[in-house]
Amino acid sequence: MTSTGVSVAGNPGVPEPVNEQPRDYAPGSPEAVRLLEEVNRVRSRVRDLPNVIAGERFELGETADVVAPHDRTLHLGRFPVARAEQVNAAIDAALAARHDWSRMAWWDRAAVFLRAAELANGKYRDELLATTMLGQSKTFHQAEIDINELVDFFRYNVKLASQIYQTQPFSVTGVHNTMDHRPLEGFVLALTPFNFTAIAGNLPATPALMGNVVVWKPSEKSALSSEVVMRVFEEAGLPPGVINLVHGDGGLVTATAQASEHLAGISFTGSTTVFRNIWQSTAQNIHHYRAYPRLVGETGGKNAVVAHPSADPQALLVALVRGAFEYQGQKCTAASRTYIPRSLWKELEAPLLETSAGLQVGDVVDHRTFVGAVIDRNAVDRLQGVIDRAKADPAHQILVGGTTSTERGWFVDPTIVRTDDPTAFTMSEEFFGPLLAVYVYDDADWERTLDLVDGTSQYALSCSVFANDRSAIITALDRLRDTAGMTYINDKPTGATMGQQSFGGGRGSGTNDKTGSVLALQRWVSGRFIKENMAPDLDWTYPYMG
Numbered sequence: 053m054t055s056t057g058v059s060v061a062g063n064p065g066v067p068e069p070v071n072e073q074p075r076d077y078a079p080g081s082p083e084a085v086r087l088l089e090e091v092n093r094v095r096s097r098v099r100d101l102p103n104v105i106a107g108e109r110f111e112l113g114e115t116a117d118v119v120a121p122h123d124r125t126l127h128l129g130r131f132p133v134a135r136a137e138q139v140n141a142a143i144d145a146a147l148a149a150r151h152d153w154s155r156m157a158w159w160d161r162a163a164v165f166l167r168a169a170e171l172a173n174g175k176y177r178d179e180l181l182a183t184t185m186l187g188q189s190k191t192f193h194q195a196e197i198d199i200n201e202l203v204d205f206f207r208y209n210v211k212l213a214s215q216i217y218q219t220q221p222f223s224v225t226g227v228h229n230t231m232d233h234r235p236l237e238g239f240v241l242a243l244t245p246f247n248f249t250a251i252a253g254n255l256p257a258t259p260a261l262m263g264n265v266v267v268w269k270p271s272e273k274s275a276l277s278s279e280v281v282m283r284v285f286e287e288a289g290l291p292p293g294v295i296n297l298v299h300g301d302g303g304l305v306t307a308t309a310q311a312s313e314h315l316a317g318i319s320f321t322g323s324t325t326v327f328r329n330i331w332q333s334t335a336q337n338i339h340h341y342r343a344y345p346r347l348v349g350e351t352g353g354k355n356a357v358v359a360h361p362s363a364d365p366q367a368l369l370v371a372l373v374r375g376a377f378e379y380q381g382q383k384c385t386a387a388s389r390t391y392i393p394r395s396l397w398k399e400l401e402a403p404l405l406e407t408s409a410g411l412q413v414g415d416v417v418d419h420r421t422f423v424g425a426v427i428d429r430n431a432v433d434r435l436q437g438v439i440d441r442a443k444a445d446p447a448h449q450i451l452v453g454g455t456t457s458t459e460r461g462w463f464v465d466p467t468i469v470r471t472d473d474p475t476a477f478t479m480s481e482e483f484f485g486p487l488l489a490v491y492v493y494d495d496a497d498w499e500r501t502l503d504l505v506d507g508t509s510q511y512a513l514s515c516s517v518f519a520n521d522r523s524a525i526i527t528a529l530d531r532l533r534d535t536a537g538m539t540y541i542n543d544k545p546t547g548a549t550m551g552q553q554s555f556g557g558g559r560g561s562g563t564n565d566k567t568g569s570v571l572a573l574q575r576w577v578s579g580r581f582i583k584e585n586m587a588p589d590l591d592w593t594y595p596y597m598g
């Protein structure tokens with residue numbers, strides 16, 4: 053790679069991004085036929101999913117297995133468990149790539165990610181879909197919107213980056229001012245969750261687009277699709293060492309990265325507890341870093357759907373079913389508590405329970421399946437624990453579901469539990485599974501209910517308000533201002549779309565850096581102002597000194 057100088061100004065036009073629209077995948081449609089062929093190809097062999105450091109693939113050594121969550125006999129791949137030496141090698145590779153990458157003109161870096169978007173949407177699209185379906189147990193539609201979001205991230209981030217680079221200070225006659233939007237000094241550690249291939253690809257890509265070098269540790273539960281994402285980066289022309297992929301224990305990888313004085317930032321998406329521990333351990337090491345590491349964390353949620361007596365019952369039903377049970381409730385934004393007025397509950401209860409009980413749970417490659425498997429055995433055990441606690445508590449009543457099965461895969465039936473205690477654990481703790489808690493309130497208690505929504509949980513990620521009465525919506529927007537980073541009116545709390553709704557939340561839900569906005573990209577640059585004086589003063593005295 054040749055160094056092309058520091059890119060501080062100049063802003064070539066970039067393509068106007070447009071959101072990818074989901075294809076249908078109706079049985080027998082060309083896209084479904086093609087995808088099923090790819091699914092069979094992925095199923096037919098056990099893949100090696102190596103660490104990729106400085107563009108080289110390493111011997112597997114000690115390995116762990118990847119199986120399909122909905123069919124645990126289906127062995128899909130194996131990945132190496134990195135030791136500290138490999139993590140250090142990845143850090144060294146990143147630092148070695150830093151000089152040239154950080155000085156490459158931003159448009160050249162952007163071109164790599166625009167190319168990645170086309171590869172993810174073209175040559176690799178079916179492979180990304182198939183590995184996401186089989187490795188993370190997503191249905192056709194859920195895998196489709198995930199890969200669309202990955203493509204959207206790559207395209208929209210370039211547009212947003214162009215806005216940042218365009219932001220320059222005022223200059224006056226005789227003085228030229230420039231903002232050098234530098235990448236951070238050091239390397240960024242990206243720790244990504246299992247639930248979205250899009251998030252796994254976006255977290256290392258965003259700092260890299262802004263000129264940073266990255267050590268990327270994907271979740272072991274998404275190792276299959278992450279390997280494809282890495283090949284997309286490479287084929288798109290990403291120079292070796294800019295993003296280095298290491299699998300392994302999150303604690304060990306993080307501790308090794310934290311031991312380096314060059315740790316410049318951590319981009320984390322995952323659970324609140326893990327992020328809090330990362331924050332604490334980074335703070336404990338603070339004296340040996342060259343600069344304060346930037347900590348960006350998007351974490352858990354306990355997302356509420358609150359309905360006013362004026363709400364449309366059918367729209368509410370659809371939002372609850374899709375919001376709570378799509379992708380088995382394993383979205384940070386999933387609906388997991390709902391507040392329904394007594395008058396509306398009379399109308400909603402029977403159809404909601406009937407619809408939920410009728411959702412097909414099973415193999416995601418079957419078109420009729422709405423709910424696949426949860427990600428692993430630990431998830432079933434954790435969710436079974438929630439169900440058992442609710443069953444044992446007289447303040448709770450299981451209305452539908454409440455059953456799990458582990459014979460073929462890791463299945464949890466869509467479950468709705470009603471509680472008369474608005475402060476119960478089911479109204480405050482994150483489930484991250486297909487469980488929805490219902491609290492029925494007196495119709496006259498709208499404002500008190502909004503305060504309950506605001507005050508009951510530590511999280512502040514997403515929430516939905518259902519009402520047709522405008523004054524009820526106005527009151528809700530006011531009372532729930534700090535309750536969520538994303539507020540939906542008459543819509544489900546999931547499905548933020550790049551460029552339209554930026555996702556992220558405050559309180560226990562994270563640093564609210566708003567993936568899908570300029571704010572997120574801004575975290576990976578460190579400004580340098582340059583003032584050039586075209587007519588320097590030649591006289592040190594003030595005019596009044598004579």
Ligand SMILES: NC(=O)c1ccc[n+]([C@@H]2O[C@H](COP(=O)([O-])OP(=O)(O)OC[C@H]3O[C@@H](n4cnc5c(N)ncnc54)[C@H](O)[C@@H]3O)[C@@H](O)[C@H]2O)c1
Nearest residue numbers: 244245246270271302303306322323326350351352353384
């Ligand atoms: N707010 C958001 O935007 C958002 C998006 C997706 C998921 N999530 C949250 O993620 C969670 C589910 O994802 P998950 O199960 O993959 O989360 P997780 O916290 O278990 O894992 C996330 C990443 O951190 C790593 N990790 C695990 N333990 C670690 C440790 N001790 N130190 C350092 N790294 C460690 C994992 O290997 C993985 O790469 C849920 O809480 C969900 O709400 C949030």
Ligand SMILES: N[C@@H](CCC=O)C(=O)O
Nearest residue numbers: 383384385546547548555
């Ligand atoms: N864009 C997705 C992100 C979910 C995170 O887990 C949503 O808004 O539902």
